[in-house]
Amino acid sequence: MQRLVIEGEKRLVGEIEVHGAKNSALPLLAACVLSRGESCLHNCPKLTDVYAACRILSCLGCKCERQGDTVVVNTDGLDNFNVPDELMREMRSSIVFLGAILGRVGKCRLSFPGGCELGPRPIDMHISALKQMGAAIKEEHGTLECDVGNGLKGAKIVLSFPSVGATENIILAAVTAKGKTVIHNAAREPEICDLARFLNKCGAKIDGFGEDTISVQGVEKLYGCEYDVMPDRIVAATYLSAAASTCGELTLLHTRTEDIESVLPVFEQMGCSLYTYENKIYINARRGIKAVKTIRTMPFPGFPTDAQAVVMAALAKARGTSVMIENIFSNRFRHVDELVRMGADIKTEGKVAIIDGVKRLSGAKVRASDLRGGAALVVAALGAEGVTQISDIKYIDRGYEAIEQAFSSVGGTIKRVQ
Numbered sequence: 001m002q003r004l005v006i007e008g009e010k011r012l013v014g015e016i017e018v019h020g021a022k023n024s025a026l027p028l029l030a031a032c033v034l035s036r037g038e039s040c041l042h043n044c045p046k047l048t049d050v051y052a053a054c055r056i057l058s059c060l061g062c063k064c065e066r067q068g069d070t071v072v073v074n075t076d077g078l079d080n081f082n083v084p085d086e087l088m089r090e091m092r093s094s095i096v097f098l099g100a101i102l103g104r105v106g107k108c109r110l111s112f113p114g115g116c117e118l119g120p121r122p123i124d125m126h127i128s129a130l131k132q133m134g135a136a137i138k139e140e141h142g143t144l145e146c147d148v149g150n151g152l153k154g155a156k157i158v159l160s161f162p163s164v165g166a167t168e169n170i171i172l173a174a175v176t177a178k179g180k181t182v183i184h185n186a187a188r189e190p191e192i193c194d195l196a197r198f199l200n201k202c203g204a205k206i207d208g209f210g211e212d213t214i215s216v217q218g219v220e221k222l223y224g225c226e227y228d229v230m231p232d233r234i235v236a237a238t239y240l241s242a243a244a245s246t247c248g249e250l251t252l253l254h255t256r257t258e259d260i261e262s263v264l265p266v267f268e269q270m271g272c273s274l275y276t277y278e279n280k281i282y283i284n285a286r287r288g289i290k291a292v293k294t295i296r297t298m299p300f301p302g303f304p305t306d307a308q309a310v311v312m313a314a315l316a317k318a319r320g321t322s323v324m325i326e327n328i329f330s331n332r333f334r335h336v337d338e339l340v341r342m343g344a345d346i347k348t349e350g351k352v353a354i355i356d357g358v359k360r361l362s363g364a365k366v367r368a369s370d371l372r373g374g375a376a377l378v379v380a381a382l383g384a385e386g387v388t389q390i391s392d393i394k395y396i397d398r399g400y401e402a403i404e405q406a407f408s409s410v411g412g413t414i415k416r417v418q
């Protein structure tokens with residue numbers, strides 16, 4: 001078992017590169033199933049969840065090879081429509097393979113997906129939408145048996161909540177369905193736009209992405225293309241939080257300001273200086289940070305739930321009291337007990353966390369319990385006095401490429417040990 005050992009209170013200074021987005025790369029890899037021939041995904045992050053998606057592709061009969069930051073997928077050998085239970089359990093987003101496999105093969109057998117424990121994570125909206133598009137879906141002993149008979153048909157689908165995964169699954173199923181699919185109350189996250197742009201490059205006809213009504217006109221076939229995975233907006237928010245936590249001064253390279261417009265004002269409120277230019281974000285937190293007004297997590301374009309934990313870790317040392325309200329997942333404060341071990345003064349009740357900033361956090365032995373919660377411990381540890389040991393870092397490796405190298409390159413003292 002590996003751990004991260006972090007000696008804190010080292011100001012982070014310098015330039016740091018933001019890698020490709022996990023939550024875009026995963027649906028893009030699923031989308032490759034729909035295209036004949038070869039697709040090349042550039043800027044594809046080296047993450048355990050991405051490797052798991054590649055294993056699903058291989059198990060379907062596709063060739064999936066990595067060349068540096070590029071993953072090349074060839075679907076010519078695709079001859080299987082079963083995804084084994086152990087691969088489904090590795091991550092939540094394995095469920096987006098359902099729409100893609102149904103679109104290409106017309107049949108699919110898989111089990112309920114795994115992923116980080118953030119509270120109940122049902123897939124009822126995915127199933128109901130695919131049924132409306134003509135799929136017969138039987139659920140037995142934890143397995144979903146899906147068959148589209150004579151093919152998927154376009155439908156008008158109204159989502160009760162703008163679910164990211166359900167919107168992706170519907171788009172994937174709709175691109176080669178007969179007729180037009182219209183999704184109302186669709187998710188507007190930048191990762192949805194990345195998926196739609198990739199599919200359109202492969203020959204799909206998707207309109208309205210980035211808005212709450214998306215329409216998809218089915219086409220007969222898609223063909224592979226080359227595409228650059230968007231930069232990871234949550235990794236960017238994590239680096240900004242680490243700068244705030246260490247009173248540092250960082251320039252984030254290869255990022256996109258428009259994707260984190262709801263996050264940047266929070267750092268301004270903390271008293272950091274921020275400049276955005278080209279695809280870079282400069283942050284200066286040398287004067288220390290202060291508490292912020294209530295932060296509410298919301299679907300995009302609101303403040304992202306995925307940035308809640310890392311920003312909270314920075315606010316643990318802010319002057320004054322901040323409040324965070326988690327509206328998306330019911331169990332997404334599991335990092336709080338670990339931050340409290342490090343000396344933070346944070347209380348939670350239901351979906352509300354009250355963060356009374358303390359002067360100093362102190363290093364401790366802590367455990368990551370989910371991906372972003374784990375990253376929050378890294379942010380806190382970088383700004384804490386003394387040494388912190390973080391265990392269960394497999395969660396962090398799901399979404400951050402060699403996090404110890406990224407922070408070491410800007411002055412952090414952080415090592416991975418066995």
Ligand code: EPZ
Pocket residue numbers: 022023024026092093116120121122123124125126127161162163164165166191305306328329330371372399
């Ligand atoms: C995606 O998860 C992301 N994962 C999550 O990132 C992110 O936190 C989440 O969107 C919200 O932004 C990927 O993209 C791989 P949802 P997803 O469907 O698609 C409820 C990270 O840290 N819901 O938008 O699973 C659900 O329970 C991860 O990188 C239903 O009730 O999120 C939740 O409360 C964690 N029924 C809410 O909707 C459904 O059928 C939002 O879920 C589907 C969802």
